[in-house]
Amino acid sequence: MLSPQYTKEKQYKVLVAKLGIDGHDRGAKVIARALRDFGFDVIYTGIRQTPEQIISAALQEDVDVIGISILSGSHIYHMKKLMEGLRSLGADDIPVVIGGTIPIIDVEELRRIGIREVFLPGESLRRIADVVRELAKEKREKESYRG
Amino acid sequence: MPSFSQLNLEELLNRASSGNLRAMGKVLSLLENPYEIPKNLLESLAKRSGNSQVIGITGIPGSGKSTLISRLITSLRRNGHKVAIVAIDPSSPISKGALLGDRLRMQEHATDPGVFIRSVSSKGLKGGLSLAALTMIEAFDAFGYDKIIIETVGVGQSEVDIMKAAHTIIVVTMPGAGDDIQALKAGVMEIGDIYVLNKEDKEESRKTYEYLLFALEKGDIGLSDSSWRPRLLKTSAIMGKGIDDLAISINDHYDHIKKTGRFFEKVISRRTLMMKLLAEQLLIENVEKIYDGMQDKLNAVARNADKIFIASIEIAKRVCSEIDNLDVN
Numbered sequence: 266m267l268s269p270q271y272t273k274e275k276q277y278k279v280l281v282a283k284l285g286i287d288g289h290d291r292g293a294k295v296i297a298r299a300l301r302d303f304g305f306d307v308i309y310t311g312i313r314q315t316p317e318q319i320i321s322a323a324l325q326e327d328v329d330v331i332g333i334s335i336l337s338g339s340h341i342y343h344m345k346k347l348m349e350g351l352r353s354l355g356a357d358d359i360p361v362v363i364g365g366t367i368p369i370i371d372v373e374e375l376r377r378i379g380i381r382e383v384f385l386p387g388e389s390l391r392r393i394a395d396v397v398r399e400l401a402k403e404k405r406e407k408e409s410y411r412g
Numbered sequence: 413m414p415s416f417s418q419l420n421l422e423e424l425l426n427r428a429s430s431g432n433l434r435a436m437g438k439v440l441s442l443l444e445n446p447y448e449i450p451k452n453l454l455e456s457l458a459k460r461s462g463n464s465q466v467i468g469i470t471g472i473p474g475s476g477k478s479t480l481i482s483r484l485i486t487s488l489r490r491n492g493h494k495v496a497i498v499a500i501d502p503s504s505p506i507s508k509g510a511l512l513g514d515r516l517r518m519q520e521h522a523t524d525p526g527v528f529i530r531s532v533s534s535k536g537l538k539g540g541l542s543l544a545a546l547t548m549i550e551a552f553d554a555f556g557y558d559k560i561i562i563e564t565v566g567v568g569q570s571e572v573d574i575m576k577a578a579h580t581i582i583v584v585t586m587p588g589a590g591d592d593i594q595a596l597k598a599g600v601m602e603i604g605d606i607y608v609l610n611k612e613d614k615e616e617s618r619k620t621y622e623y624l625l626f627a628l629e630k631g632d633i634g635l636s637d638s639s640w641r642p643r644l645l646k647t648s649a650i651m652g653k654g655i656d657d658l659a660i661s662i663n664d665h666y667d668h669i670k671k672t673g674r675f676f677e678k679v680i681s682r683r684t685l686m687m688k689l690l691a692e693q694l695l696i697e698n699v700e701k702i703y704d705g706m707q708d709k710l711n712a713v714a715r716n717a718d719k720i721f722i723a724s725i726e727i728a729k730r731v732c733s734e735i736d737n738l739d740v741n
Contacts, residue, residue, distance in 0.1 A: 298511065302507050302509060304508045306503075306510045307511050308512045308515055308531055315523075317523045318523055322529075324434045324437050325522075325530055326531060356434055
């Protein structure tokens with residue numbers, strides 16, 4: 266590192282993906298666009314992704330946060346697979362958040378399997394961006410090799 | 413598995429070289445911000461690079477580059493190549509954010525261990541964009557990806573820089589993208605080794621093909637490599653047509669530059685370009701830093717309309733002394 270004394274504003278990178286058999290992507294696109302406007306680099310991987318595809322993309326892109334959108338109702342099943350996959354690759358330090366049509370009674374279970382934040386219908390875009398930024402910041406601070 | 417955040421550089425590189433996705437992703441992140449690159453990283457990568465064919469793909473937005481690349485990956489993989497893609501998209505000059513959407517068209521390859529896709533935003537940095545692409549080429553080359561595809565939009569200056577680093581340049585266009593005069597405008601139709609008319613299933617494709625043929629009929633004047641005649645191909649990425657011909661042309665060009673010696677010349681010229689851009693970036697970053705620190709003084713100078721030129725020289729001088737103090741050993 267040649268100029269450590271000059272720290273610019275951090276550019277955080279977020280992955281936005283639709284997990285499982287779920288083609289309803291309007292919400293995910295609204296989130297992707299909002300995060301872009303809040304200054305993030307957003308990787309959008311599109312609809313009907315498997316946990317393996319999402320994990321590969323997250324590792325190749327070295328993202329700071331993974332954001333999943335699910336409107337299919339099978340969030341618990343799919344998120345368990347995703348979290349197991351991340352853990353098996355030693356990548357469970359990447360924070361994962363989820364948003365979509367999720368019943369409030371499922372929030373606790375999602376939290377229990379390691380999801381850092383669950384955004385329910387009606388959440389404000391600004392709060393989503395704030396939470397994502399905080400999680401990204403926290404992750405970067407734990408890393409020794411990235412400014 | 414131990415946490416990646418605690419690895420030292422050597423351990424990280426070892427894991428990356430053995431094909432670990434996360435380690436490779438991290439090494440690429442280290443290369444993205446020029447002056448946060450750890451010492452010796454570029455050297456250790458470059459010592460093992462210099463074997464891969466770098467393929468630059470450029471063209472107007474919406475011409476189907478990403479879809480074409482996705483199809484091309486399939487074709488290259490069938491022939492046993494390992495393929496890396498650096499997909500560059502613009503950042504917003506206002507929010508500094510970016511929506512990196514090229515990957516979306518290539519996600520079918522996400523779990524293929526022989527394919528690595530990395531998206532890069534331009535971040536509004538002059539030169540920074542091409543620099544990130546250049547440093548990433550060294551990394552992918554060192555990690556054994558023998559075909560490296562760089563995807564950019566348009567033909568701005570930084571894109572031309574990136575193209576200088578590529579062994580093989582592919583310019584993608586589409587039907588209705590302009591008439592014969594558009595095609596004759598300087599720049600676009602001069603840099604390509606291979607021209608692709610994509611979306612050939614669309615109306616107007618025959619007319620556009622004729623325009624392009626006309627624009628390319630210019631003899632050998634001005635060509636950087638006059639022993640290679642640029643080719644014009646028709647494809648339909650969405651229908652999967654013409655893709656194998658494109659892969660064949662890419663390989664023909666590879667054989668050609670291997671024979672003429674241009675292959676290694678390009679490796680040398682992309683590394684010298686990298687050094688030039690690193691030097692520029694060092695200057696730019698220090699100008700910003702000094703400028704930020706002198707705001708009060710500069711505001712006063714601006715208010716009094718006095719010694720404006722001298723103030724600019726003072727910025728430059730302070731930058732030089734800042735750089736003088738860098739520890740380069």
